[in-house]
Amino acid sequence: MKRLKNVTQGLLTGFISFVVLWELLYLLLHTHTVPSPIETVLYMLQNPGKLLLHCIASFLRVITAISISLVIGVVTGVLLGVNQTCKRLFSPLLYFIYPIPKVAFLPVFMLLFGLGNTSKIILVIWIIVFQIMLSVRDGVEQIAPLYFKVMDSFCVTRMQRYQYLILPAILPQIFSGLRISIGISLASLFFAENYATVYGIGYYILSAWTKMNYVEMFGGILALGFLGIVMFWAIDRLEMICAPWMKLTKNRNK
Amino acid sequence: MKKDFIILDHVSYSYGGQDVLKDIHLTLEKGGSYALIGRSGSGKTTLLNLIAGFRKPERGSITIEGLILNKPRKETSFLFQELGLFPWQTVSEAVSMPLKLRGSRQEKDPKIHELLRQMGLISHMDKYPQELSGGERQRVALARTLIGEPDLLLMDEPTSALDAMTKEELQTLILEERCSGNATLLFVTHDIEEAMILGQKLLILTEEGTVTTRDNPYYGLEHAKEQLGFYEECIKLRRLLKLDV
Numbered sequence: 001m002k003r004l005k006n007v008t009q010g011l012l013t014g015f016i017s018f019v020v021l022w023e024l025l026y027l028l029l030h031t032h033t034v035p036s037p038i039e040t041v042l043y044m045l046q047n048p049g050k051l052l053l054h055c056i057a058s059f060l061r062v063i064t065a066i067s068i069s070l071v072i073g074v075v076t077g078v079l080l081g082v083n084q085t086c087k088r089l090f091s092p093l094l095y096f097i098y099p100i101p102k103v104a105f106l107p108v109f110m111l112l113f114g115l116g117n118t119s120k121i122i123l124v125i126w127i128i129v130f131q132i133m134l135s136v137r138d139g140v141e142q143i144a145p146l147y148f149k150v151m152d153s154f155c156v157t158r159m160q161r162y163q164y165l166i167l168p169a170i171l172p173q174i175f176s177g178l179r180i181s182i183g184i185s186l187a188s189l190f191f192a193e194n195y196a197t198v199y200g201i202g203y204y205i206l207s208a209w210t211k212m213n214y215v216e217m218f219g220g221i222l223a224l225g226f227l228g229i230v231m232f233w234a235i236d237r238l239e240m241i242c243a244p245w246m247k248l249t250k251n252r253n254k
Numbered sequence: 255m256k257k258d259f260i261i262l263d264h265v266s267y268s269y270g271g272q273d274v275l276k277d278i279h280l281t282l283e284k285g286g287s288y289a290l291i292g293r294s295g296s297g298k299t300t301l302l303n304l305i306a307g308f309r310k311p312e313r314g315s316i317t318i319e320g321l322i323l324n325k326p327r328k329e330t331s332f333l334f335q336e337l338g339l340f341p342w343q344t345v346s347e348a349v350s351m352p353l354k355l356r357g358s359r360q361e362k363d364p365k366i367h368e369l370l371r372q373m374g375l376i377s378h379m380d381k382y383p384q385e386l387s388g389g390e391r392q393r394v395a396l397a398r399t400l401i402g403e404p405d406l407l408l409m410d411e412p413t414s415a416l417d418a419m420t421k422e423e424l425q426t427l428i429l430e431e432r433c434s435g436n437a438t439l440l441f442v443t444h445d446i447e448e449a450m451i452l453g454q455k456l457l458i459l460t461e462e463g464t465v466t467t468r469d470n471p472y473y474g475l476e477h478a479k480e481q482l483g484f485y486e487e488c489i490k491l492r493r494l495l496k497l498d499v
Contacts, residue, residue, distance in 0.1 A: 168343075249341055
């Protein structure tokens, strides 16, 4: 609970600092391309339905992509971590694909999967799945050999080894992979939503920009920021529920 | 006459071509308490790992209750020197794990509660290992090994990381638990006094990689340390093992 309070306090402080900097920039530049934060927030409050609709569209795409990536990433990551043959076979391919700027694949996915949601979601999956996969693989490899020996001493089955040892042990890596994925997926979705869609926060921002409606544009940017913050907060909350012991390990490492 | 429980039949094991254990022939009786002592690097932990089924002898065989050992047994419990408590399990989760692994679906088994009470861990039930002291962690690990009511309890340096007082507390606890159950106890220690307190028989691993057995007249005596000759016996053993007296 204390940690949640700290996180909320941190987010609030961050938000206030951001608004102060923005106001300063507005006062210094004094140009219509940078509207004041108050004006922007008022605009957002006057048109909440439209903005919310675009946010929901983006949120659904991100959450679908993250959920699918999580399933693929955890399964393959664990496989790469426990099976040396799989690791030897697929690690070179992973290392080759990992640094490629994957947003460049959007036209390919649009050609293969059409202009709708599928190509956009697949792009986000393609971008974040390797991050999760590698985090999970590293997590499995970092499990102390002693823990495996403890499980051996109890004569466990393969499934019990996953249930009692491997899955709980890789939770920290899953959560750190998820945090990184949120930022990357929102950024890549912003790019993807500029093509062949009329819904999504990326579309909303770029559309406002082309209409030279800068208040609306900044409203979209702010909403995108809020979406990220809400998702980060949700991950923190989920982490506290699924892995309450992690806060003790973190405190001990400080 | 007691029944032979574990038979090591001319067991040998080597690391990198160097023999650590050489042609060991040893018989352990059911319900006995054995302290395995020897100099550092003499192969004490290796022998324990062989009897646990974690490793296979290069030559010879190990038989437990008439069955040749080739993998860990469900009836054997192992208390590791580094404990191996999982940071994601609370005390009650850690202690109940062996029962759950055997298929017990009872969330609150009265046996768990009783054992935690005996171990003085009731007030720590919902704590994680990171929140416990060294002695408390050791007790949790001991409870985890005892809950499945093993017929063979193997311990690798069970009290090595503890301060003198906590060490004595744990030794008393091990003795009490042994008296209430009928498991055979085999433990490795570098502490001669501990071997004399907990070990009915002393298995001395020599530098040559062989084992000699010695009876311990002080086992089971109340206040063993205060008995006449206890420390002389300890010194004799230290000399035998060529340890600093």
